[in-house]
Amino acid sequence: MSEASPSSYDEVPYESHPFHQTHPRQLASVATLFGLAAPPPERARILELGAASGGNLASIAESLPESSCLGIDLSSRQVADGRAFIAATGLRNAELRQASILDVDASYGQFDYIVCHGVYSWVDRATQQRILQLCRERLSENGVAYVSYNTYPGWHMKGMLREMMKFHAGRFKAPAQKIEQSRALLEVLAKTVPAQGNPYGLLLQQEAEAVRKVNDGYIFHEHLEDHNDPCYFHEFVERCRGEGLQFLGEAELRGMLTSQFPEPIQAALREVGSNVVYAEQYMDFFRNRTFRQTLLCHEQVALTRRLDVESFRPFSFASPLRPLAKPERLDEVGPLRFGAEGSPTAAISGPIGKVTMLCLGEAWPEHLPPVELEQRVRSLLGLPPPTAQTQNEFLEMLWNWFTQGIALMASTRPAVARKASDKPRASAVARAQVRAGQRTVSTLLQRVARLSDADAKLLALLDGSLDRSQICAHLPTPPAELEAALGRLGYAGLLLG
Numbered sequence: 001m002s003e004a005s006p007s008s009y010d011e012v013p014y015e016s017h018p019f020h021q022t023h024p025r026q027l028a029s030v031a032t033l034f035g036l037a038a039p040p041p042e043r044a045r046i047l048e049l050g051a052a053s054g055g056n057l058a059s060i061a062e063s064l065p066e067s068s069c070l071g072i073d074l075s076s077r078q079v080a081d082g083r084a085f086i087a088a089t090g091l092r093n094a095e096l097r098q099a100s101i102l103d104v105d106a107s108y109g110q111f112d113y114i115v116c117h118g119v120y121s122w123v124d125r126a127t128q129q130r131i132l133q134l135c136r137e138r139l140s141e142n143g144v145a146y147v148s149y150n151t152y153p154g155w156h157m158k159g160m161l162r163e164m165m166k167f168h169a170g171r172f173k174a175p176a177q178k179i180e181q182s183r184a185l186l187e188v189l190a191k192t193v194p195a196q197g198n199p200y201g202l203l204l205q206q207e208a209e210a211v212r213k214v215n216d217g218y219i220f221h222e223h224l225e226d227h228n229d230p231c232y233f234h235e236f237v238e239r240c241r242g243e244g245l246q247f248l249g250e251a252e253l254r255g256m257l258t259s260q261f262p263e264p265i266q267a268a269l270r271e272v273g274s275n276v277v278y279a280e281q282y283m284d285f286f287r288n289r290t291f292r293q294t295l296l297c298h299e300q301v302a303l304t305r306r307l308d309v310e311s312f313r314p315f316s317f318a319s320p321l322r323p324l325a326k327p328e329r330l331d332e333v334g335p336l337r338f339g340a341e342g343s344p345t346a347a348i349s350g351p352i353g354k355v356t357m358l359c360l361g362e363a364w365p366e367h368l369p370p371v372e373l374e375q376r377v378r379s380l381l382g383l384p385p386p387t388a389q390t391q392n393e394f395l396e397m398l399w400n401w402f403t404q405g406i407a408l409m410a411s412t413r414p415a416v417a418r419k420a421s422d423k424p425r426a427s428a429v430a431r432a433q434v435r436a437g438q439r440t441v442s443t444l445l446q447r448v449a450r451l452s453d454a455d456a457k458l459l460a461l462l463d464g465s466l467d468r469s470q471i472c473a474h475l476p477t478p479p480a481e482l483e484a485a486l487g488r489l490g491y492a493g494l495l496l497g
Contacts, residue, residue, distance in 0.1 A: 015217050016055030020446040021251035021293050024113040027144040029411040030249045035304030038144050039112035047111040050119035054082030054096050059442040061094035062429045072099040088432040111138050114145040121150040122227050132243040145296040154290030155230035162223045179216045234281045244299050251293040309395050315409040316367035317398045319360040330355050346406045365493040367413045416444040420486040421497040425464035430494050434460045443493035458485050
């Protein structure tokens with residue numbers, strides 16, 4: 001088969017959930033920074049190649065209700081499951097088709113965003129080439145394509161483990177046995193090969209720990225499929241050039257910043273990185289990188305690589321961080337520590353910085369434009385209105401927070417509410433997942449959240465038809481507990497209003 005056998009995904013479906021890096025809002029943000037006027041995500045035509053059961057596509061479709069989202073997949077089981085799920089959500093702008101990537105032709109039309117996550121490295125070379133051809137043929141003039149793939153040098157070591165797992169699994173027929181035995185082999189190797197002073201033993205321990213955290217579908221399709229074909233970044237770029245495409249950037253923009261490295265490495269990168277492709281390739285060497293999420297556009301598009309404070313002015317910013325201790329006074333100069341689950345902690349000094357982070361935390365998951373945010377901060381501190389100089393300084397502070405991973409930014413603001421309305425309404429995708437018995441659900445920020453049983457029961461009721469008194473009667477829940485639970489759902493990015 002040119003693509004992974006549909007039966008392998010019918011027997012062991014791939015877990016289908018949202019990947020925030022693939023959201024058109026994220027792709028448009030990177031494009032905007034590099035001078036590409038990407039189509040507005042809110043009204044875009046979006047194609048996902050290898051959409052599995054639509055967990056990613058449905059989440060995109062709900063967050064962009066005026067967009068048109070089409071996903072294709074070769075597995076009849078996954079497509080059937082996905083169609084049933086989309087029907088349960090009530091979404092009218094999402095469609096799944098059972099089709100091969102090789103079958104996509106001009107009848108599909110043009111798309112503003114093409115997403116191909118977890119496919120490219122796992123198909124043969126002819127299908128890889130067809131993926132890139134489709135990104136040229138089916139992409140609108142200023143459209144953006146996302147392609148993820150495994151990379152060298154990191155996959156040289158991981159590939160060695162994959163070969164050992166495939167060899168051992170080859171002795172068994174049933175997929176469940178193959179998966180179980182692959183895990184067992186890695187555990188035995190990790191426990192018996194010494195790690196002290198032994199890079200091989202250390203690698204085995206690290207991989208065994210990583211494998212314990214992933215599901216069976218990942219093991220089967222990442223390590224046991226016939227195809228897993230990594231490449232160097234520069235090789236991938238050359239293949240794209242051969243198909244009339246150019247490197248736009250990485251979906252995870254922070255990974256492109258040389259400031260993430262110590263100064264000696266930054267100096268070395270300045271010596272060897274004469275263009276963006278060289279710089280990215282050498283950064284892969286320093287990181288031993290294993291995986292990329294690359295954005296592509298048409299070769300004739302003129303891009304701008306120089307970033308300055310003006311580059312960030314059109315963006316809105318957000319942060320989930322909250323103070324780890326209650327601040328006594330907002331106008332104190334000393335540091336105040338902020339943190340949130342899944343985010344790095346930060347010690348922020350100075351009244352403006354502390355109040356800004358407090359405002360972002362109170363608004364989360366809503367995104368705030370810098371001008372509006374600075375005006376709010378200066379008003380709370382009793383400071384004069386912003387000037388051109390303070391606006392530039394404020395933008396630089398927000399950009400630095402983005403580079404540190406303690407703030408997010410987006411060129412368009414997500415449709416998500418921090419506070420519940422009189423008749424609260426939650427994500428239709430998340431409500432359908434809860435009704436199906438799931439407790440890990442998709443959020444309106446294209447991420448996942450784990451719910452308690454009580455919060456899941458509440459979420460299922462939030463279709464916008466019930467007010468608080470009616471909700472309390474259904475559960476029943478005391479009003480104070482209801483407000484606290486609505487606050488948790490809002491913070492998780494699950495409320496539309």
